[in-house]
Amino acid sequence: MLDWDDLKTFLAIARHGTLSAAARELKVSQTTMGRRLANLQDRAGVTLLDRTPTGFQLTANGAAILDEVVRMEEAALALEHTISGRDCRLEGIVRITAVETFAAHILTPGLIPLHKAHPGIVVELIAANRSLSLARREADIAVRLGRFEAHETVVRKIGEMAFAVYAAPAYLAHHGVPDWTAGATGHRLVRVQDDLHDTPDARWFADRASSAEPVLLANSREIQLRGVAAGLGLGCLPCYLAEGYPGIERIEAGSQPTREIWMGVHRDTRQAPRIIAVQDAIFEAVAAARALLIPGQI
Numbered sequence: 001m002l003d004w005d006d007l008k009t010f011l012a013i014a015r016h017g018t019l020s021a022a023a024r025e026l027k028v029s030q031t032t033m034g035r036r037l038a039n040l041q042d043r044a045g046v047t048l049l050d051r052t053p054t055g056f057q058l059t060a061n062g063a064a065i066l067d068e069v070v071r072m073e074e075a076a077l078a079l080e081h082t083i084s085g086r087d088c089r090l091e092g093i094v095r096i097t098a099v100e101t102f103a104a105h106i107l108t109p110g111l112i113p114l115h116k117a118h119p120g121i122v123v124e125l126i127a128a129n130r131s132l133s134l135a136r137r138e139a140d141i142a143v144r145l146g147r148f149e150a151h152e153t154v155v156r157k158i159g160e161m162a163f164a165v166y167a168a169p170a171y172l173a174h175h176g177v178p179d180w181t182a183g184a185t186g187h188r189l190v191r192v193q194d195d196l197h198d199t200p201d202a203r204w205f206a207d208r209a210s211s212a213e214p215v216l217l218a219n220s221r222e223i224q225l226r227g228v229a230a231g232l233g234l235g236c237l238p239c240y241l242a243e244g245y246p247g248i249e250r251i252e253a254g255s256q257p258t259r260e261i262w263m264g265v266h267r268d269t270r271q272a273p274r275i276i277a278v279q280d281a282i283f284e285a286v287a288a289a290r291a292l293l294i295p296g297q298i
Contacts, residue, residue: 014066017057186211
């Protein structure tokens with residue numbers, strides 16, 4: 001019989017095209033991935049994936065079995081969800097995915113009361129800019145700044161966060177306070193990368209500063225914060241991260257943008273006691289941080 005781990009390896013490489021990306025998904029080494037693929041192809045007696053200069057490509061034999069392996073994965077995940085959903089223990093690993101700065105500044109402090117109440121629960125906090133899949137068990141709970149689209153996910157809104165424009169005093173002394181009616185002409189921007197530009201706060205900032213020139217693009221809020229503090233330019237940052245940070249100040253720019261905070265869990269595991277306990281801890285952590293997320297003066 002073919003080994004399911006080998007088939008999962010084939011599927012991950014087919015999806016990602018490289019051993020390194022597939023290994024990160026399955027949390028094993030590239031050596032293990034290569035060994036499993038070779039083992040599968042030896043057992044099957046055919047080549048399923050060809051290595052090319054740009055990555056692995058499906059052969060005709062690989063393409064012929066791909067849909068069947070996907071169905072096997074879906075069945076295995078459904079079984080895993082059913083088993084996990086009936087696990088009544090208040091212990092074990094619970095994987096949470098959230099963007100890094102939010103996970104670090106808001107969620108992590110909320111783990112202290114959780115650990116005191118349920119020391120058997122181990123939280124695996126996965127900081128990721130991409131949306132990890134709850135259906136594929138990449139995470140048990142997802143916290144996102146926007147609504148979920150997956151139908152198998154049970155979601156609820158747990159809060160909001162505000163954004164504002166910040167700059168270093170030295171930068172303002174040199175460039176002056178921006179004239180938003182003129183699109184902040186003559187100013188420089190520290191902002192998100194173009195592929196992350198379609199968010200409420202990014203669109204708001206782009207509209208206000210339409211005549212300014214970008215000087216630093218980053219997918220990390222921490223990098224943006226440090227860029228603003230270094231005097232590179234104006235930045236639209238989450239208030240919980242930037243408010244009170246040394247060496248920067250908030251600039252009035254009219255009504256400030258906010259984003260909704262949503263929490264989601266797969267419907268098959270939502271009743272597991274450890275999942276409920278961690279969800280409650282996340283909710284309490286966000287509630288406790290409300291004054292940081294939505295400063296009273298905004």
